[in-house]
Amino acid sequence: DxxxxxxxxxKITETGRQVTLMCHQTWSHSYMxxxxxxxxxxxxxxxxxxxxxxxxxxxxxxxxxxxxxKTENFPLTLESATRSQTSVYFCAxxxxxxxxxxxxxxxxxxxxx
Amino acid sequence: xQQGEEDPQALSIQEGENATMNCSYKTSINNLQWYRQNSGxxxxxxxxxxxxxxxKHSGRLxxxxxxSKKSSSLLxxxxxxxxxxxxxxxTWGNTGNQFYFGTGTSLTVIx
Numbered sequence: 307d308x309x310x311x312x313x314x315x316x317k318i319t320e321t322g323r324q325v326t327l328m329c330h331q332t333w334s335h336s337y338m339x340x341x342x343x344x345x346x347x348x349x350x351x352x353x354x355x356x357x358x359x360x361x362x363x364x365x366x367x368x369x370x371x372x373x374x375x376k377t378e379n380f381p382l383t384l385e386s387a388t389r390s391q392t393s394v395y396f397c398a399x400x401x402x403x404x405x406x407x408x409x410x411x412x413x414x415x416x417x418x419x
Numbered sequence: 420x421q422q423g424e425e426d427p428q429a430l431s432i433q434e435g436e437n438a439t440m441n442c443s444y445k446t447s448i449n450n451l452q453w454y455r456q457n458s459g460x461x462x463x464x465x466x467x468x469x470x471x472x473x474x475k476h477s478g479r480l481x482x483x484x485x486x487s488k489k490s491s492s493l494l495x496x497x498x499x500x501x502x503x504x505x506x507x508x509x510t511w512g513n514t515g516n517q518f519y520f521g522t523g524t525s526l527t528v529i530x
Contacts, residue, residue: 310461341520348423348507349462349520364516396461404511404518407452410461 309333312397312411319387320419327382327414329397337400338380339408340364340372342393349396355380356403387418423508423521431527438495440524442508443488446517451484452509453493456523462507465493500530 310331319325329338336357341349341364351364355374369391371383384391394415398408423444432438442451450469454462468475468484468491475482481494495502505523512518 346522348522349509351516351518354516362516365519398462404449407464407467408462410454410463412459412461 310397310399310409310411312395312414314414315412316415318417318419321387321389323387325384325387325416327384327395327397327416329380329382329411331378331380331397331399331409333399333401333409334377335399335401335409336377337403337408338374339398339400340370340380340382341396341398342366342391343396343413344393352382352395384416389418392416392418423510423519425506425508425521425524427524428522429525429527431529432498434498434500434528434530436498438498438502438526438528440493440506440526442491442493442521444491444508444510444519444521445489446512448486448510448512450511451482451491452511453480453482453491454507454509454520456505456507458504465506495526498526498528500528502526503528 313328339354340352343349350366353372355361394413396413398410400408423442426441452467453465456462479496484491505525507523508521
C-alpha cells in the first residue's frame with residue numbers, strides 16, 4: 307500500500323545510547339520532515355529534506371542527525387539519547403514542500419530512561 | 420516563538436452542533452494549514468489557505484484567514500462523533516524552515 311511508514315512504533319532505551327528511527331514513503335515525494343510532539347509545544351520541526359542528499363535544520367535540531375541517501379527513506383538518529391528527547395516523533399512527506407499538504411506517518415513513541 | 424496558538428485548548432459539544440476553533444500567529448505567512456489528529460495517530464491534512472485568500476470551504480469545513488489580525492478560524496458544521504480529535508493550525512513563513520504548528524484544540528463531540 308502506498309503511504310508513509312515509521313518504525314518502530316514504540317521504543318524504550320537508556321540515556322547515552324544511539325537510536326535510529328526509520329521513515330519510509332512510497333509516493334516518491336521530494337520533501338520529507340521530522341517533527342517531535344510534546345505536550346504544551348505542539349509539533350516542532352527537527353530536520354527536513356528537499357531531495358536526496360539535501361537536508362536542513364528546523365526549529366529544534368540539536369542532538370539529532372539525519373541522512374537522505376534515497377528519496378524514499380529519511381532516518382533520524384539520536385547519537386547519544388537524553389531524557390529530554392523522550393517524545394513522540396512524526397515523519398511526514400510532501401510533493402512540493404511548504405506549498406502543499408504534508409502526509410504524516412503514525413509516529414514513534416520514544417521513551418528514554 | 421512563531422508558534423501559533425489555538426483557542427480554545429479544549430472544546431466539548433453535542434453532536435449536530437457547530438464547532439469553532441481559532442488560531443493566532445505572530446509573523447507574516449505564505450499559507451496556513453489545518454490538520455486533524457486522532458488519538459494515537461499521525462496528523463491528517465484538512466485544508467490549506469493562502470495568504471491572499473480570505474475564506475475557503477471543504478465539505479463541512481470552513482476556514483477564514485485575517486492576515487491583518489494574524490488569525491484564522493476553523494468551523495466544523497453539523498459535528499459528528501467521528502470529528503472527535505485534536506485540531507492544529509500550521510503556518511509557513513518566509514523561508515523553508517519557518518513552519519510552525521500551534522499547540523492544538525482538543526475537540527470532543529458527544530453523541
